[in-house]
Amino acid sequence: MKKYLLAAGALLALGTNAAFAHITLETQEAPVGSTYKAVLRVPHGCEGKATTALRVQIPEGVISVKPMPKPGWTLQTKKGKYEKSYQLYGETLTTGVKEVDWSGGNLPDEFYDEFVFRASLAADLPAGQMLYFPVVQECGDATDRWIEIPAAGQDEDALETPAPGIKLLPKK
Template sequence: MSVLRAHARAAALLAAFVFIPSAHAHVTLQVKEAPIDSGYKAIFSVPHGCKGSATTKIRIRIPEGVVGVKPQPKAGWSLETIKGDYAQPHMRYGTKVRSGVKEVIWTGGPLPDDYYDEFVFVGYLSGELTPNSTLYFPVVQECEQGVARWIDLPSADKKAPDDHSDSPAPGLKLLPKR
């Protein structure tokens, strides 16, 4: 029995280490799938700072086809949006939209490395987007000391960023419209 218990303890200990979130965990989207031609609430999870340094800025580039973006203010953070023209008009609830928010920037905090937070906006996923594809939201995380760029996109022959990437951009799988 003691040999079995020792093996069970060893297996439990190994499992604990395997399932502990990595110190290199990246910024991710909480909801990873959504249908095109519908509203979407993007919740970006920021699990840590930059190598121990507190986060002071989060910049999210809005991909083409995500329109009508409205970011959620956060206490202790200032909020800025950068607007511009879209590469093509997009339909949103039956109306053509030609320009809008291209980047959202939260500055402030600071968010210490030992804490976690979320940064949120709502938007509309245009019906012109391609279902069964993935849309990427590059994020730059600036800290009191250092920067983390969550910007890696897939190469032309891949559907997702390299599994070994240290800095993948958060991705949203686009589903067919309902």
């Protein structure tokens, strides 16, 4: 019996380590039509090197993005046109943040940190589906691209470098 428990514990530990091997979002579900606080968890660097930059692509339907500055890091946003217009607090939005970039920092491989932004999830996003935020992590001359999005019916666990994502819940 002890052998089975040890084997199960070892498998659980391996599975847990795999789950923490990539960049994830702290809150992995949110209702459409709500405000969402995205906390990107960065558990390691690239190939043992310190993280020096993090870029996150903002998917269509995520609007009014406001990133949180980090001491010691330069924060920039790239803006562009939305594919369609969105209504938010009585205003029509046609452009907004399409990418958030934190750079110039130094997050050693042996440490963990979080990168945060706030946004509104458009009310017409499809509840029940996943919404992905591709991330590029730079570590000097090394780069990890957390950009894979599963194809229809594909298991997310089968991806080598999955993009962090959230499940869209029905509007409250």
